[in-house]
Amino acid sequence: MTRPILEVDALERRFDVSAPWLNRVIERKPRRTLRAVDGVDFDIMPGQTLALVGESGCGKSTIAKLVTGLHAPSSGTIRFNGDPDKMQMIFQDPFASLNPRWRVGRIVAEPLRTLRPETPEAQVTARVEELLRTVGLSAADAAKYPHEFSGGQRQRISIARALAGEPEFLVCDEPTSALDVSVQAQVLNLMKKLQREMGLTYLFISHDLSVVRHMADVIAVMYLGRIVEIQPSRDLFANPLHPYTRMLLDTIPDLDSPKRDRAPMGGEVPSPVSPPSGCSFHPRCPLAFDRCKRERPERTPRVHDSRVACFAAEESAAKETTHV
Amino acid sequence: MTENVLDVRNLRVEFPTRHGTLTAVDDMSLTIARGEILGVVGESGAGKSMTGMAILGLLEPPGRIAGGQIYLSGDRIDDLTEPQMQAIRGRRIGAIFQDPLTSLNPLFKVGDQLVETIRLHTGLTKTQARARALDLMREVGIPAVEERIDNYPHQFSGGMRQRIVIALALCAEPELIIADEPTTALDVSIQAQITALLKRLCRERGTAVMLVTHDMGVIAETADRVAVMYAGRLAELGAVEDVVRRPQHPYTVGLMGSIPSLRRDDVELQMIPGSMPRLGSIPAGCAFNPRCAHAGPRCRAEVPRTHGNGAACWLAQTGSTELPAAEGAKA
Numbered sequence: 245m246t247r248p249i250l251e252v253d254a255l256e257r258r259f260d261v262s263a264p265w266l267n268r269v270i271e272r273k274p275r276r277t278l279r280a281v282d283g284v285d286f287d288i289m290p291g292q293t294l295a296l297v298g299e300s301g302c303g304k305s306t307i308a309k310l311v312t313g314l315h316a317p318s319s320g321t322i323r324f325n326g327d328p329d330k331m332q333m334i335f336q337d338p339f340a341s342l343n344p345r346w347r348v349g350r351i352v353a354e355p356l357r358t359l360r361p362e363t364p365e366a367q368v369t370a371r372v373e374e375l376l377r378t379v380g381l382s383a384a385d386a387a388k389y390p391h392e393f394s395g396g397q398r399q400r401i402s403i404a405r406a407l408a409g410e411p412e413f414l415v416c417d418e419p420t421s422a423l424d425v426s427v428q429a430q431v432l433n434l435m436k437k438l439q440r441e442m443g444l445t446y447l448f449i450s451h452d453l454s455v456v457r458h459m460a461d462v463i464a465v466m467y468l469g470r471i472v473e474i475q476p477s478r479d480l481f482a483n484p485l486h487p488y489t490r491m492l493l494d495t496i497p498d499l500d501s502p503k504r505d506r507a508p509m510g511g512e513v514p515s516p517v518s519p520p521s522g523c524s525f526h527p528r529c530p531l532a533f534d535r536c537k538r539e540r541p542e543r544t545p546r547v548h549d550s551r552v553a554c555f556a557a558e559e560s561a562a563k564e565t566t567h568v
Numbered sequence: 569m570t571e572n573v574l575d576v577r578n579l580r581v582e583f584p585t586r587h588g589t590l591t592a593v594d595d596m597s598l599t600i601a602r603g604e605i606l607g608v609v610g611e612s613g614a615g616k617s618m619t620g621m622a623i624l625g626l627l628e629p630p631g632r633i634a635g636g637q638i639y640l641s642g643d644r645i646d647d648l649t650e651p652q653m654q655a656i657r658g659r660r661i662g663a664i665f666q667d668p669l670t671s672l673n674p675l676f677k678v679g680d681q682l683v684e685t686i687r688l689h690t691g692l693t694k695t696q697a698r699a700r701a702l703d704l705m706r707e708v709g710i711p712a713v714e715e716r717i718d719n720y721p722h723q724f725s726g727g728m729r730q731r732i733v734i735a736l737a738l739c740a741e742p743e744l745i746i747a748d749e750p751t752t753a754l755d756v757s758i759q760a761q762i763t764a765l766l767k768r769l770c771r772e773r774g775t776a777v778m779l780v781t782h783d784m785g786v787i788a789e790t791a792d793r794v795a796v797m798y799a800g801r802l803a804e805l806g807a808v809e810d811v812v813r814r815p816q817h818p819y820t821v822g823l824m825g826s827i828p829s830l831r832r833d834d835v836e837l838q839m840i841p842g843s844m845p846r847l848g849s850i851p852a853g854c855a856f857n858p859r860c861a862h863a864g865p866r867c868r869a870e871v872p873r874t875h876g877n878g879a880a881c882w883l884a885q886t887g888s889t890e891l892p893a894a895e896g897a898k899a
Binding site: 299300394395396397424425426427428429430432433436451452453454455457458481491492493495496497498499500502503504510511512513 | 832
């Protein structure tokens with residue numbers, strides 16, 4: 245059996261969001277910590293796409309930063325079974341992630357010049373031209389500045405830059421959220437094509453379930469810093485196990501059969517600074533019972549072959565097995 | 569014939585620049601009836617927000633209405649002076665914008681902002697206005713209104729803030745609400761709550777709503793009719809089920825096909841080659857013709873129009889070519 249390219253185990257990241265020292269002393273305010281990532285584990289197999297999906301503040305972008313080393317974990321481990329130089333990142337905002345004062349050629353060549361400084365200049369130029377063509381731009385675009393491109397074209401430049409170091413593993417944090425749908429389709433198709441041709445592995449972060457369904461082999465649904473459910477993409481949509489996943493699937497507008505008269509689920513995501521006791525979803529959960537308020541459910545592989553952190557799902561699965 | 573709250577006829581919005589005049593909205597016509605939600609959809613730069621701003625009289629100079637008429641319940645409003653427009657904005661037309669944080673003054677309690685707006689438009693006393701503010705907050709679904717009315721905007725979550733903005737827009741019971749990307753900054757579960765709220769208010773009060781968004785999913789679940797815009801022009805206008813399931817305009821077909829489906833497994837998403845032209849370089853004839861697989865000589869020469877319904881497309885109008893509508897429409 246092949247080894248996962250990325251293994252994440254009991255990963256935690258806490259941020260200190262306390263008031264300044266003087267305020268704490270005068271107003272007697274306690275220290276406050278925000279658990280952005282609260283015990284997360286997952287593996288990614290080479291050549292696959294794992295998607296992290298969830299609403300804002302669920303910790304998905306923090307995981308991207310932890311995996312790429314932009315943040316240090318508070319506890320837990322991240323093991324990357326590959327050359328660390330072969331990991332690259334694509335960011336959400338194609339306007340902020342490209343240096344406006346650099347020509348595109350220099351932007352795309354930067355990883356090459358950093359990782360392999362001995363490369364002759366002629367080879368760098370040739371490689372940059374090749375990369376620009378790979379992402380659907382032209383070689384002449386190397387002489388232009390980022391502002392001369394549209395949002396979709398800029399995201400192609402970001403992808404060309406990420407590919408420059410011949411990566412194996414790409415962390416993509418909402419790569420198409422800033423783009424219009426028709427442009428998004430172009431970028432998603434390009435990313436899939438590159439994955440097929442180069443055998444890339446993606447950690448794909450998005451809030452958009454329809455995009456995630458299109459891109460991912462495995463989907464991990466996050467809520468308040470934890471993975472509540474992880475399943476192969478097809479199974480997650482066919483048989484969502486966690487009530488939160490069901491709620492998400494229920495609330496996203498579906499073009500194929502619009503739910504025009506639905507009653508949306510009430511409530512909001514609680515603050516991660518003071519999460520509810522027990523299962524953090526229990527105040528919004530239609531299936532919650534006493535145990536959910538006291539204990540925090542762990543993700544267990546017992547329920548079918550997938551993993552879900554939910555007492556109600558576990559019980560219904562247990563019933564099924566006794567009946568059989 | 570139902571009474572039209574909003575009637576926009578051949579609206580043209582221009583921006584004079586050093587390099588020539590840009591036409592941001594070109595020959596746009598639409599109507600919204602009482603209690604109807606009209607979705608206006610398009611990609612960035614298609615002119616959808618500009619249409620809303622023109623109706624509100626909030627075009628940023630040097631932008632100006634260069635042609636056409638706008639009628640609000642029969643009264644012409646596009647040629648009014650700024651003071652006259654101020655009497656209409658807020659009172660007869662409410663506005664909801666994308667970012668609820670910038671629509672509210674961070675230095676004032678939400679209750680005071682509501683009371684100020686109510687008193688400006690209705691002449692109620694302070695006590696009456698406060699009672700009305702409480703009613704409005706209850707109506708838009710804010711819990712524990714007696715305590716929340718004295719909170720500042722930063723004490724509310726994004727979804728709750730957008731509810732306050734909706735309450736503000738409702739203060740004077742306007743005939744028309746223009747909602748420009750009201751759910752774009754919100755998470756999906758909150759988005760569903762806000763669109764359901766808009767829909768309920770529209771039904772109960774008979775308010776006409778113009779819902780401007782880039783999200784076809786929101787339109788499909790909320791709007792009665794939809795106007796698809798492309799490069800400042802109306803590409804297609806029709807009942808929402810027709811446009812979603814049987815789009816006529818090749819651009820709408822491509823747009824629908826490029827949205828990842830929750831049901832189908834496509835290896836590849838449909839793509840429209842190229843990108844929308846910039847306002848300074850809109851091609852002659854149909855603005856979509858360079859990207860259209862079916863374009864003929866007429867498409868490159870003459871601008872197609874819709875007549876209040878259907879697609880602005882020579883091919884769709886003459887039925888001369890079979891469009892691959894079935895694929896895009898996922899029939």
